[in-house]
Amino acid sequence: MNLPLSKQVKAIAIYQIVGGLLGIALTVWVLFSGETVIDQLNLRISLFAGALYVFSILCGRMLFRNLRRGLILSIVNQLLQVVYISIGTFGFQYVAGLRVGIGVDMVAGWIFKLRLALSSFHFNLGIDNGQKFIGLNLVALFMIFWLERLLEKEKQS
Template sequence: MEKITPKIKYLGFYQLIGGIIGILNTIRFLPNFTQINGGIFLLLLAIFLLYSFSVFCGYLLLKKRNIEGLNLSIYNQLIQIVGFGVLGYAFHFTAGVYGGIKLNLTNDTIINFMFGHSMARIDINNLNGFTEISINFIAIILLNLIFNLKSEVEKVAEA
């Protein structure tokens, strides 16, 4: 258990800090809205809830509630793997660091590399009409790490 504890702690801090940065980034952009109607309020609420979920996952891991924290962290990372935009609808979410590729399929197939931190985008009926898909490799790596940590924690719990 001594070898896996620091990894779980680092993962907890990563998710906690990534969620907090995302919340702060979202708050920073609130003054850009001249008016917040019901639809925008719901989108902002969804973004805040997603970032809060990441903070909660990190909190559980730091409080050594490992099984529960790792189980929820799996869902947290699954949400962050694939982003898309099609027919005016889009979803991209990352709490922490993202890095991967984005395929823009609007007119031609254009491959872009992407790298950054804590971002959220939810479009509903946006008129720009772009078509894209993105894959976050860092979330895939973290998901693999979480499954390995979960396996190790379960082995220690059985012993």
């Protein structure tokens, strides 16, 4: 990728802002669609998801204000999205943007799967939903490598 540094940073910032906004919109839509009972647990989980999506938006904005800090926060944001898992009574998946995931579904044997998703969130603790999988978000991994490369370029300038 031979784009100038500023165009690369702008692309990443827009990706994170749009991913966060889409995540908030989808969370609100799921919460108020009428199919979900709004109890205290669902409200807390939705607020947690909303906080992560706001963090993604802030990471994107920070890239315009303070490049070094924005790159570091963006790496943290992408690290939160790399692994998605659901085993036993624990499950976590956070995607602000796009997920192209490769993973293993262990319910009916060891089946390798490719999963696609737009901004999504799943969290459970203490509830066995019968799913057993672990996966890696390839888009988040790519973003981390890209952000680290930009951070090195920024240090050299």
